Amino acid sequence: MTEKEPYLITNDGLELFEHFRIPVDPGQEPLRIDKFLFQRIANTSRNKIQLAAAAGNILVNDKAVKSNYKVKPGDVISVVLSHPPRDTEILPEDIPVQVVYEDKDVIVVNKPAGMVVHPAHANYTGTLLNALAGYFKKNNTKEVENGFGYLVHRIDKDTSGLLLVAKNELAQTKLAKQFFDHRVKRTYQALVWGDFDENEGTITGNLGRHPKDRRMMTVFPDGSYGKHAVTHYRVIERFGYVTLVECRLETGRTHQIRAHFRYIGHPLFSDERYGGNQILKGTLFTKYKQFVQNCFKILPRQALHAQTLGFEHPVSGKMLEFSSPMPEDMQMVIEKWRKYTAQKEA
Known part of the structure; x- marks a missing residue:
């Protein structure tokens, strides 16, 4: 049986991840954990599961395992996956973006009040992701795999301040685990x-x-x-x-x-x-x-x-902390x- 902690929808610091807890059946034959999870978790991909393993987000009996681990009867599997694929097309728009920090894996921006973070009902344009798509296109930023970035959390439309966005799925997956573990300041x-x-x-x-x-x-x-x-x-x-x-x-x-x-x-x-x-x-x-x-x-x-945002860099492991003036x-x-x-x- 798969026990799912629902996709956490929050506007004051949205944690964009899904958590699954899966007790392995007594009669389970040995099977690679990436294949096992692909069969058990709906609306995911083998690649996303392998990224989760690479990020240390797949635990068996409270210990991180690689994607080739063979599941055994009695194992208890815990998985944190980055947020599901988005159906809405994100079109680049020429909207100013206040960049606080940027490298090849992450970007930290200062979001103004009144800006929606991502397209949704009644807000399909003018969002932060549209702005980032325009920013990355203008700067010919090649390392952003999807062209607009991968959300790790979000803040409400009428809340101002710092927001962290990953540039690739592995960085997003590692950061999602930090949010899940409450290690982000x-x-x-x-x-x-x-x-x-x-x-x-x-x-x-x-x-x-x-x-x-x-x-x-x-x-x-x-x-x-x-x-x-x-x-x-x-x-x-x-x-x-x-x-x-x-x-x-x-x-x-x-x-x-x-x-x-x-x-x-x-x-x-x-x-x-x-x-x-x-x-x-x-x-x-x-x-x-x-x-x-x-x-x-x-x-x-x-x-x-x-006002402030602190996290461990998903690649270097260095602690980073940023602040935004009121x-x-x-x-x-x-x-x-x-x-x-x-x-x-x-």
């Missing part, structure tokens, strides 16, 4: 409603689709549904009615930061989907309401920025809150 900056009693904390709670709105995620605290999710945070700066926090993801689930902070009563500032685009804290004075509405106009999206819209709103707080306390 990711920190975000978020402006949230309300103040905190403590300077740091951890939010733990299974995340699953909201039963009444499939576009949202919600916390199931009893663990009856959804996926295990952990978000660590620390306070950076307090403004009384809102707080700037740094978030460190231990897991990468759909809308994890947005749903977790709503769950503890601190929705992200200006987050329409999770209720942060309403005045949740403060006074009843008209002047205050106008001030907050002006902030919403400057920042008409959730106040969330993927975008102008968030900077402007934070500066307005800083001045407002100073005037209020004067």
